[in-house]
Amino acid sequence: MSAASTDAVSGLLIVDKPQGITSHDVVSRTRRLAHTRRVGHAGTLDPMATGVLVLGINKATRLLTWITDHSKRYEAQVRFGVETTTEDAEGEVTSAKGCDGLDNEEIEAVLSHFRGTISQVPSAVSAIKVNGKRAYARVRAGEDVKLEPRKVEISLLETQGQPRSHRVEYALEGKSAHVNCVDLNLVVECSAGTYIRALARDLGNALGCGAHLISLRRTRVGEFSIDCAHTLQSLDEAAAQSGGEAPLPLTSLSDAAREMFPCLTLSEAEAGAFSHGQAPRRKASEVLRFVEEYFPGTQLGEHGPIAACRGDGEVLGLLKIIDSRFATVLVF
Known part of the structure; x- marks a missing residue:
């Protein structure tokens, strides 16, 4: 979808979220740029993740419910041989069995079991509410959180490039060790509610070596692709050059609704x-x-x-x- 500049007060802003900030941080910065507090987003990206974050401004916030429910496309990098508390690179290592190598035939045999409609237990470090409290908050408080499995749809799950074997230094139980690991790039198209961290975890379990997610980039949400996304830096620069008067490059409310x-x-x-x-x-x-x-x-x-x-x-x-x-x- 194109995202031509418009003077419309309401519309969708497609942002390429950088690594290291939360989705709410993006909302806060956009509120300042748009001169309104009525800004929301569709589909949270973790701080370590980058890519497409769809923001609704003013009346367009009312479209976000349906955008959140649309399918997503991701580029993920999974490391086999090491497990963490959060199932991604931000957590502490809980197991370092190592992985001495994976061939394409072995990988494909496992991937085939995760295509189509599958039952997935969401990551415990997630925003899912358990008795009114976010699961991640319970985990951080030391609780042992068990979430119920849910049906999700993975319409595409393919490797991108060859698996790469190398040794990585990790700390486990206060000791440092070098572990043989295999990194693999994946392309995933999936339904809303699919956790890529959980997919990495389950692939590692299926191969018997454990795994965690080390990078994630979302390249599409519904009709909105990375090609029409804007960086926060480019938005900040445009605002600075215009004294804060430059219109945001919004997809108008009408254009968005007609395409959706x-x-x-x-x-x-x-x-x-x-x-x-x-x-x-x-x-x-x-x-x-x-x-x-x-x-x-x-x-x-x-x-x-x-x-x-x-x-x-x-x-x-x-x-x-x-x-x-x-x-x-x-x-x-």
């Missing part, structure tokens, strides 16, 4: 009524044709969201279909 959802064009009368929350009233046969065109292979039931558009393409809000009628989801 099927569109229903409203008449002028329908648009006026919709601005007050009233959904368009269409014949059941017309609703059925809409379902057949945009939700093929399904029957009447609940479908959506659907962008409610004026004739000029401006998106006024979102609709859904309930049985044979349109219903209002929200008005921007």
Whole structure:
């Protein structure tokens, strides 16, 4: 998706998050650049991770729920032979069995078991709430957190390049040791809710040597790819050069909604009524044709969201279909 500059107050900003800061840090910096506190993000990236972070500004924050639910694409680097408390490079080493080498046939045999719909136990160091408290907070407080497995979809899991064997120095139980490790680059496309750290952990367990994630870059969230992402440095520089007056390079609310959802064009009368929350009233046969065109292979039931558009393409809000009628989801 292109992200042309616009003077629109509301829209989506696609940021290439740098390593070493939290997703909330990106939100805080964007609030200053956008001169508004109404900024949110879709899909948290850990501090060690980089890549696509979709931010909603003002009215566009209302799109973030659906963006969060979209599929993701990652480039991950996994180290086999060492396990950590956090299942990534930021944790303390808990096991260093080592790994003396992996061949492509052995790797492919294991990867094949993790494609498609799988059951995954999320990382204990995660933002999932357990009895009202974040799992990572419980872990840091010394609790032994056990999370329930959940179904996730991994549509692509491929190696990128060859496995690389080398010796790495680690500290374990206060002692330093050199461990034989294998690093492997992976490309992963997956459903929302998939933990790449947990995938690294499970691959290591399947190979019997343990593993952890050492780098992660998100290259796509739904329709939004790294190609249209902006660095914080470039945004800061533009703001400095303009005295803080340069418009942010936003994808407009209407452009984003039209690309994310099927569109229903409203008449002028329908648009006026919709601005007050009233959904368009269409014949059941017309609703059925809409379902057949945009939700093929399904029957009447609940479908959506659907962008409610004026004739000029401006998106006024979102609709859904309930049985044979349109219903209002929200008005921007």
